[in-house]
Amino acid sequence: MLDRTLAPHFGAIEHIKLVEPKHIKLPNGSNLYYFNSGEQDLVRIEWVFGNVRFNADRPLLNSAVITMLTEGTSTLTASQIADKIDYYGAFLQAEYGYDNSVVTLYSLSKHLASTLPVIKDIITDSVFPESELQTYIRNQQQKLQVSLQKNDVVARRTFNKAIYGESLYGFAGDGADYQQLQRADMLAHFKQMYQPSNCDIFLAGKIDDEVLNLVTDAFGASWANGPESADISQPAVKSSNELFYFIEKPEALQSAIRIGTRSINRSHPDFPALQVLNTILGGYFGSRLMANIREDKGYTYGIGSGMSALKHGGALFIATEVGADVCRDALSEIEKEINRLKTELVPQEELDLVRNYMLGSLLGSLENVFSHADKFKNVYFSDLDYAYYDRYTNVVKAITPQDVLDLANKYLDFDKMYKVIVGKY
Incomplete structure (x- = not known):
């Protein structure tokens, strides 16, 4: 029986062993890294895209495009996308970060043949419907209006702008910036940014040959690059002189x-x-x-x-x-x-x-x-x-x-x- 009068043995951490990935260079230029570990037939797949160079005249394109990526393609509406993912017990997420935008899918291995085509459609054929865009603009303006009543939000926005200036990191948008969003600009941005030469794919979970084949077939040679490569360089950061x-x-x-x-x-x-x-x-x-x-x-x-x-x-x-x-x-x-x-x-x-x-x-x-x-x-x-x-x-x-x-x-x-x-x- 465990003697609870004695403290557990304490041991110093000498070395931390990390699971290292295997790498496949796909024919379209995309890098695929996969981590094979675990017993459950669950996989996480991430498509990571470098954000296109910040443009002060169209400052919200990086964040707006990734947020609206699941709002419809030429063959699927937003509700149909959600229904297909939910039907197979999968989870889909599109997130914006300062440096990268990420599409993430959690799915059971046995359902990848059904869920991956939905992701392929989203990444290659999003159309940003005008009605959904106007809804997005209204919602974001309302969220911003509420957020700006919070002192900590205002402090963070002001601090970032002081530290990073008029850059991707320092930009603090207002309601008028959302009003400037145009569907044509979003489509052009999407075509430049969401292509294999600007994508790293990360698989983690129980990865077997069937899973690898499904992913490489969907996002390998059959996924072509566009005529214009993505410019993911960023302007130099210039901090404010005011402290x-x-x-x-x-x-x-x-x-x-x-x-x-x-x-x-x-x-x-x-x-x-x-x-x-x-x-x-x-x-x-x-x-x-x-x-x-x-x-x-x-x-x-x-x-x-x-x-x-x-x-x-x-x-x-x-x-x-x-x-x-x-x-x-x-x-x-x-x-x-x-x-x-x-x-x-x-x-x-x-x-x-x-x-x-x-x-x-x-x-x-x-x-x-x-x-x-x-x-x-x-x-x-x-x-x-x-x-x-x-x-x-x-x-x-x-x-x-x-x-x-x-x-x-x-x-x-x-x-x-x-x-x-x-x-x-």
């Missing part, structure tokens, strides 16, 4: 705060170590910002810091909502915690706790083959390989208090950070 932004909301009970700076992305050698610093500052529930501003001062229900790793940039940021009457005090405490990291060595006990948390989180995130595929995509789209995760674990295990202090002085300067406050100040 402080205050948007007053006289009736606000809480003020939204967003503070941060342009930073490195995953491809930079310092990135793993900077993640350790970020975790200490505000990257988990036991962080210094939480201990001070939530637990000790009671200014907020939650505060955290994070790092965004994008293809063409990155940022380190702090986000919270605090009582409007303690906004200035909260800012002072945030500055204090940043300066502490620059002037005082982190106690070894605290660093060990963060180290174990980070390695345990990485290990715990690998719960199934889909998670392994996600870890691969992280490095793949950063032009890295699996050596990154070995380096990550080695850095986390070996980092010292002096390393953390040096990193804080290299990357954290409160006076040069962008500061956005929405509410009262």
Whole structure:
């Protein structure tokens, strides 16, 4: 019988083994990566397309096209698409990201012969019906109107624009931008972007020869490229010279705060170590910002810091909502915690706790083959390989208090950070 008076054995994480994919280069130029693992006859297939170069005159095309991709083809209506997917117990999702747009299908292997043709139709023959487009425009304008009443949404939009300027990452659209959407522009954008030379396909699950054959037959030689290749380069990011932004909301009970700076992305050698610093500052529930501003001062229900790793940039940021009457005090405490990291060595006990948390989180995130595929995509789209995760674990295990202090002085300067406050100040 288990003796519950004894604590479980604790073992240090030495090495994390990841499932590595196999690769097929399809004749149309698309890359296919597949992860064969698991016992259930379930597969996840992702078609990942690089977003076309940002055009300030038509800023919403990337997001509008992927969102409306399932709204109808020349042979299927939106309801028919949904009915076909639902009938086979499958799940279809189309999502926009800053760098890529993704179509995802979860399906039982035995139903792929029926579900893949629907996806093929969507990716090759979406028509963006005018009636559905007008509905999309109205819905998005209404959602935006509601969202702009929320201080945290306004703070995030203002912060991104300050950090990334008039770029794909910094764009904050308004209702008029949606009104400019034209079906002809969306069709042209669709034909340029959604073609095999601009697509990486990721399969994960129980992958056998039959599954591979179904996918390669549907999305290999029979899927042709268009006459115009996709331009997925992006304009250079130019940050604002203004560091402080205050948007007053006289009736606000809480003020939204967003503070941060342009930073490195995953491809930079310092990135793993900077993640350790970020975790200490505000990257988990036991962080210094939480201990001070939530637990000790009671200014907020939650505060955290994070790092965004994008293809063409990155940022380190702090986000919270605090009582409007303690906004200035909260800012002072945030500055204090940043300066502490620059002037005082982190106690070894605290660093060990963060180290174990980070390695345990990485290990715990690998719960199934889909998670392994996600870890691969992280490095793949950063032009890295699996050596990154070995380096990550080695850095986390070996980092010292002096390393953390040096990193804080290299990357954290409160006076040069962008500061956005929405509410009262």
